[in-house]
Amino acid sequence: MRESAAERHDRLLALVRERGSARVSDLASELGVSPVTARRDVEELAGRGLLDRVHGSVSWPRDAAAPAPAPGGSGLVLGMLAPSSTYYFAEVIRGAHEAAGRAGARLILRISDYRPQEDQARTEGLLAAGAEGLLIAPGWQHPGDPAAFGDWIASLPVPTVLLERRPAAGSPLNGLDRVCSDHAYGVLLAMRHLVGLGHGAPLLMARADSPTAVAVRSGYAEALDVLGLRPPQDVIDSVPAELAPDAFEEAVQALREAVRSGVATAALVHNDVDAIQVMHRLAELGVRVPDDLALIAYDDEVAGLADTPLTAVAPPKRDVGRHAAGLLVERLGRSTGAPRRHVTLLPQLRVRNSCGAPPSGPADR
Known part of the structure; x- marks a missing residue:
């Protein structure tokens, strides 16, 4: 490939x-x-x-917001496994780096490239490099990945905090500390915004190749229930345009048909890159954003840079990294009997031009 x-x-x-x-x-x-x-x-x-x-x-940039470990600091070495060092996880890594620096700790990093079968070996590399505690965001992509490539995490010999991952109920990983974004809340923010502008039930176009994508899909079903709405049609499966151009075109055509037939006047698209490419292709097909379709992106990495700046759900990525590293430092300094914690952080909605409403600051309602 x-x-x-x-x-x-x-x-x-x-x-x-x-x-x-x-x-x-x-x-x-x-x-x-x-x-x-x-x-x-x-x-x-x-x-x-x-x-x-x-x-x-x-x-490699030296982040001015993340001071170098100060003399007399904790001297701790924190290991971090992330599936990517770009896009979504770049901010998570930066947040962890900042928090580690403030605590006088050193952060070392391994990237799995979304290859969950390599997560364990890369984590062992972090331990061999001296990591005394671990921040783990497994490279899971498919529903079966946590069961196939996750149980080893629960038996790691050092304190461990999961990042942006919610194990299934009953999983041994549920006994670990974790810090996550509440993606269901983020989807609900987007849906409420669109409905408040007078639209009927929005459509969802989403990927299915990451834990965030799966959470957005399940959050969409929950939001429809909360708002008392029926889905206008099935979720449109999205794929990266550069990897599967024919499938991407099929998804865009399905969205165009939904707009042309009056099935929907609003949509939520995961993720930013897909949303921008969808908007451009729709324009070529005669569907304009926001005139014909109100559009919200999910992730807010590059949504504001589109020709028509996209309203977007912004998960608190940097804060996830900061809270996780802070929790790990705290865990390393406390007795092993301290209660574990599941920390959930709320996304914001950043309102721009793609819904036809005046741009504003973050909406959190």
């Missing part, structure tokens, strides 16, 4: 993170891409604040 841009970005970031700095020409050679592609990738990542770029080289 052809490597996606996101996967290539993860590999590039991993190389820079391990070395501290690297020449762009060397990165091109190691990634197996042209110098033009490497420069374009570096420019994009630097523009998002994930890299610092100077005179043909790049370096």
